Amino acid sequence: MMTSSIVVYVLEVRFYNNGKEDTLYPVIIKNEHQTILVDCGYAGFMPLIEDAAQKQGLSLQELTGVFITHHDIDHLGGLAELKNRYPTLDVYTPVIEAPYISGKEKSVRLMQAESLFESLPEDQKSGALYFQELLKNVQSVEVDAVFSEGETFMEGVQIINTPGHMPGHVSLYVPESQTLIAADALVIEHGEFEIANPAFTLDLGAAVESVKKLKRLEIKRMICYHGGVTEEEIVAKLARLISRYPPPPVL
Numbered sequence: 586m587m588t589s590s591i592v593v594y595v596l597e598v599r600f601y602n603n604g605k606e607d608t609l610y611p612v613i614i615k616n617e618h619q620t621i622l623v624d625c626g627y628a629g630f631m632p633l634i635e636d637a638a639q640k641q642g643l644s645l646q647e648l649t650g651v652f653i654t655h656h657d658i659d660h661l662g663g664l665a666e667l668k669n670r671y672p673t674l675d676v677y678t679p680v681i682e683a684p685y686i687s688g689k690e691k692s693v694r695l696m697q698a699e700s701l702f703e704s705l706p707e708d709q710k711s712g713a714l715y716f717q718e719l720l721k722n723v724q725s726v727e728v729d730a731v732f733s734e735g736e737t738f739m740e741g742v743q744i745i746n747t748p749g750h751m752p753g754h755v756s757l758y759v760p761e762s763q764t765l766i767a768a769d770a771l772v773i774e775h776g777e778f779e780i781a782n783p784a785f786t787l788d789l790g791a792a793v794e795s796v797k798k799l800k801r802l803e804i805k806r807m808i809c810y811h812g813g814v815t816e817e818e819i820v821a822k823l824a825r826l827i828s829r830y831p832p833p834p835v836l
């Protein structure tokens with residue numbers, strides 16, 4: 586019998602956001618040689634992630650690296666402090682995301698926020714400016730290695746490009762256990778899959794195509810950064826999501 590060599594642990598990171606409880610689900614992927622955290626929360630989240638890791642019998646001290654799926658603030662914000670605390674950590678990113686994470690290119694989320702600003706109702710503008718400040722304050726971090734579509738890391742984790750939410754966004758697939766770490770390719774809301782923040786998805790058509798691509802994989806366990814884990818009715822839920830976003834009519 587083949588024994589499993591890659592284990593995926595889902596961390597449950599609870600916090601309060603404007604007085605409302607919220608939860609993020611980063612993961613730790615472990616094999617014989619490496620222990621990799623996938624996405625690391627907002628700035629200041631290290632103690633919360635450490636607590637969540639300890640609930641799984643793990644510690645951030647064991648980490649050998651961090652993989653960032655895309656440069657949104659809730660995935661990247663905590664990276665600098667993690668790297669300061671554990672300087673030997675390797676930082677892995679999708680190839681398209683690397684210049685944004687290392688600060689060589691301006692955040693596409695910040696550019697989007699700036700371009701939408703004038704069209705916002707007056708009562709949303711102070712909140713929007715605050716969000717822009719948060720994005721400007723994300724500390725950039727040097728990237729040690731980049732990965733492209735179809736490449737494998739940790740001897741069995743496949744990189745799946747899932748653009749739309751952001752151009753360089755990737756999901757991670759572990760064929761051995763048919764586990765998909767979706768990141769923000771989709772979220773779980775009220776038990777159903779949904780596109781993450783459709784109004785702020787940089788390319789909604791591409792995001793829906795990415796969901797169709799995921800539907801072609803054999804997935805037993807779906808892990809969403811927002812919404813958590815499901816093992817039930819994955820194919821049907823993906824089909825229902827796709828059907829809610831029919832292609833625009835050809836004129």
Ligand SMILES: [Zn+2]
Pocket residue numbers: 655657660750769
């Ligand atoms: Zn995101």
